[in-house]
Amino acid sequence: MTTAEAVPETALDRRRTDDVLLEVENLRVYYDTDAGQVKAVDDVSFTLRRGERMGLVGESGSGKTTMAMALMRLHKPPAVIAGGTVTLDGVKLLDLNDEEMRQTRLRDIALVPQGAMNSLNPVYRVRDQIVDGIKHHTPKGEMPGKEVVNERVYELLNSVGLDGNVADMYPHELSGGMKQRVALAVATSLRPKMILADEPTSALDVVVQRQIMLTLEQLQQEMQASVLLVGHDMGLMAQFADVLGVMYAGHLVEFAPIAEIFEDPKHPYTKKLISSLPDIQVKGTFTGIEGLPPTLVVPPPGCRFHPRCPIYNDDEDFRGEFVDLRGSLDTGLCTTVDPPLKEMEPRRWVACHLYEGDA
Amino acid sequence: MATQTLDRPAPGSATDEDNVLELKNVTKVFGGGIMRRNLTIAVDNVSMGVPKANPGITAVAGESGSGKTTLARLMLGIIPPTEGSILFNDRDVATLSRRERTEFRREVQPIMQDPFEVYNPFYKVDHVLMAPVNNFGLARNKSEARDLVVESLETVGLRHQETLGRFPHQLSGGQRQRIMVARALLLKPRIIVADEPVSMVDASLRATILGSIDLLNKELGIAVIYITHDLTTAFQISDNILVMYRGSVVETGRVEDVIQNPQHPYTQLLVESIPRPDPKERWGRDMASQETGSDVSDVGCRFAPRCPFVMSECTVEMPPLYRTGDTQAAQCYLHREGSLGDVMSVSDVFKSYA
Numbered sequence: 001m002t003t004a005e006a007v008p009e010t011a012l013d014r015r016r017t018d019d020v021l022l023e024v025e026n027l028r029v030y031y032d033t034d035a036g037q038v039k040a041v042d043d044v045s046f047t048l049r050r051g052e053r054m055g056l057v058g059e060s061g062s063g064k065t066t067m068a069m070a071l072m073r074l075h076k077p078p079a080v081i082a083g084g085t086v087t088l089d090g091v092k093l094l095d096l097n098d099e100e101m102r103q104t105r106l107r108d109i110a111l112v113p114q115g116a117m118n119s120l121n122p123v124y125r126v127r128d129q130i131v132d133g134i135k136h137h138t139p140k141g142e143m144p145g146k147e148v149v150n151e152r153v154y155e156l157l158n159s160v161g162l163d164g165n166v167a168d169m170y171p172h173e174l175s176g177g178m179k180q181r182v183a184l185a186v187a188t189s190l191r192p193k194m195i196l197a198d199e200p201t202s203a204l205d206v207v208v209q210r211q212i213m214l215t216l217e218q219l220q221q222e223m224q225a226s227v228l229l230v231g232h233d234m235g236l237m238a239q240f241a242d243v244l245g246v247m248y249a250g251h252l253v254e255f256a257p258i259a260e261i262f263e264d265p266k267h268p269y270t271k272k273l274i275s276s277l278p279d280i281q282v283k284g285t286f287t288g289i290e291g292l293p294p295t296l297v298v299p300p301p302g303c304r305f306h307p308r309c310p311i312y313n314d315d316e317d318f319r320g321e322f323v324d325l326r327g328s329l330d331t332g333l334c335t336t337v338d339p340p341l342k343e344m345e346p347r348r349w350v351a352c353h354l355y356e357g358d359a
Numbered sequence: 360m361a362t363q364t365l366d367r368p369a370p371g372s373a374t375d376e377d378n379v380l381e382l383k384n385v386t387k388v389f390g391g392g393i394m395r396r397n398l399t400i401a402v403d404n405v406s407m408g409v410p411k412a413n414p415g416i417t418a419v420a421g422e423s424g425s426g427k428t429t430l431a432r433l434m435l436g437i438i439p440p441t442e443g444s445i446l447f448n449d450r451d452v453a454t455l456s457r458r459e460r461t462e463f464r465r466e467v468q469p470i471m472q473d474p475f476e477v478y479n480p481f482y483k484v485d486h487v488l489m490a491p492v493n494n495f496g497l498a499r500n501k502s503e504a505r506d507l508v509v510e511s512l513e514t515v516g517l518r519h520q521e522t523l524g525r526f527p528h529q530l531s532g533g534q535r536q537r538i539m540v541a542r543a544l545l546l547k548p549r550i551i552v553a554d555e556p557v558s559m560v561d562a563s564l565r566a567t568i569l570g571s572i573d574l575l576n577k578e579l580g581i582a583v584i585y586i587t588h589d590l591t592t593a594f595q596i597s598d599n600i601l602v603m604y605r606g607s608v609v610e611t612g613r614v615e616d617v618i619q620n621p622q623h624p625y626t627q628l629l630v631e632s633i634p635r636p637d638p639k640e641r642w643g644r645d646m647a648s649q650e651t652g653s654d655v656s657d658v659g660c661r662f663a664p665r666c667p668f669v670m671s672e673c674t675v676e677m678p679p680l681y682r683t684g685d686t687q688a689a690q691c692y693l694h695r696e697g698s699l700g701d702v703m704s705v706s707d708v709f710k711s712y713a
Contacts, residue, residue, distance in 0.1 A: 205422035235634030288566025
């Protein structure tokens with residue numbers, strides 16, 4: 001059992017690279033709305049290894065946040081988990097009862113929320129917010145004594161780069177970056193196996209963003225925890241993630257190690273996403289992706305990306321890259337069959353008819 | 360031209376008649392009150408001009424609390440400066456006649472950060488576009504007004520069939536923001552002040568919106584002041600840049616030079632912290648220059664408490680903007696030696712390469 005000062009005895013084992021920590025299989029999260037059923041997360045599968053950092057990108061409305069929240073069963077109605085399994089270190093999270101799930105949160109899987117500005121309770125001192133978390137997620141009778149807990153609070157604050165005296169401050173006395181550090185301290189208070197971070201730095205300046213991300217990385221490495229970082233900033237993903245998942249209209253359309261996905265993106269959407277990234281080296285490299293994300297009430301038939309797909313639509317400035325591939329593409333499939341996510345090479349998954357024959 | 364008595368006189372700053380809008384030693388202080396505590400110098404002695412001919416796109420970059428939004432509000436005439444003056448066509452904005460003020464309001468248009476906030480949810484988007492047409496008497500009749508609106512929508516890449524007659528909630532964030540650009544465009548202003556126009560929209564839409572802002576500048580010759588915290592988009596669409604830190608312009612000049620070869624330690628820190636979209640070029644792991652929150656210094660360089668190169672004079676007196684090259688200036692004593700002179704107005708630097 002993880003007590004406040006326990007060191008994970010399995011730290012070495014956790015570095016085994018083939019060691020799967022999180023396995024998500026055919027996860028479906030639907031919203032029941034007046035306009036119809038919205039399939040926000042539709043048949044998503046992936047695995048995350050112990051100690052690995054995964055990024056998850058997608059446009060707003062792609063289902064990335066809904067998916068992340070569902071992993072912790074923190075999705076809010078009208079969202080319901082309509083199917084699939086989530087296995088964390090051998091435990092099937094969707095089969096747990098509410099009390100068991102509550103004990104799993106923070107101890108095994110913890111959340112660093114979006115905009116810590118609002119996630120801290122304004123009338124509690126920092127110390128109380130941290131102790132509160134520990135208390136709520138530690139089984140009755142296993143709560144360590146007050147002195148041990150206080151010691152742990154200082155230890156946690158130091159681990160996120162804050163002075164011990166911050167413990168006695170209220171959230172309004174802290175800057176945005178300091179609040180986000182407190183949120184990191186809360187999330188890591190029980191040394192979870194997995195940390196879920198939903199755009200943790202979206203409201204912060206680049207300088208502070210870098211400090212927070214490096215602090216998160218440091219904590220993660222020290223605990224050998226896995227991280228799922230949800231966001232839309234490909235730059236941040238390139239800086240932080242080991243593997244990247246790309247979501248589009250409720251589907252995971254590509255999953256690959258970060259270097260490979262930047263070097264050789266397979267899915268046309270990922271391709272577009274990466275080629276349209278602005279940089280500070282060359283001017284005029286800023287193009288964007290035409291069209292709007294589809295409505296998920298009535299998604300486009302076949303591949304959900306086909307109305308915006310540069311290959312399907314045979315965009316001139318995109319032809320060179322894919323000319324050979326397109327020759328063998330049966331574009332009829334794009335409008336009729338939703339391409340499944342297939343493994344092309346170990347740890348390279350893509351959902352696109354272009355690679356039909358390769359899988 | 361009535362010269363006000365200022366604490367800090369403007370040396371040799373004769374009014375530049377080539378400017379539409381000019382800020383002369385503008386300072387804005389918030390708070391204070393009876394106790395004279397909690398004074399915040401949001402903008403500290405900034406001088407710059409927006410030229411009539413060939414106005415480019417000028418980015419004002421900085422983190423929150425740098426004073427960039429206050430500078431935008433000063434330019435728009437929403438708030439008056441505490442010290443210094445703002446001139447519109449050589450006339451002090453504070454003393455404009457009613458007629459001149461209407462003209463000023465038409466010629467200097469805002470595009471705001473949050474396109475959700477500016478819409479009344481009970482009005483169709485037509486209202487947002489028709490209001491300026493009616494208020495400024497841009498059209499003689501209804502059909503002419505509609506033509507104007509349709510034309511401005513098309514300029515920003517929107518089809519009027521898909522936008523007019525709809526309510527704000529029926530449009531995407533990107534569409535809403537482009538309608539704001541269309542609205543600004545209707546008035547054919549001289550200057551557009553865009554405050555974080557893309558911070559609320561998806562990365563894939565950013566390019567489209569910034570593209571339409573770029574178009575306003577290139578095709579219609581409208582000067583654009585682009586307020587942002589994002590150096591990458593600033594680099595992509597701007598010609599000039601001002602980097603602000605706690606109210607001061609710490610570095611300015613041609614955008615390529617400032618971002619690719621920053622001279623002020625703060626700009627260097629900012630550029631170094633950009634999450635570059637390349638996994639092979641990851642951030643340095645040194646955590647120097649930690650932000651500690653309330654380390655404001657009232658005298659000397661505002662960045663001194665965080666600066667890795669801080670010297671004794673830095674905490675005594677604010678350095679001037681030293682010209683570090685033909686196209687660049689930095690407010691830092693590191694550049695006193697070898698400086699090509701002090702810069703009085705930011706736009707003097709821009710002029711040297713315009």
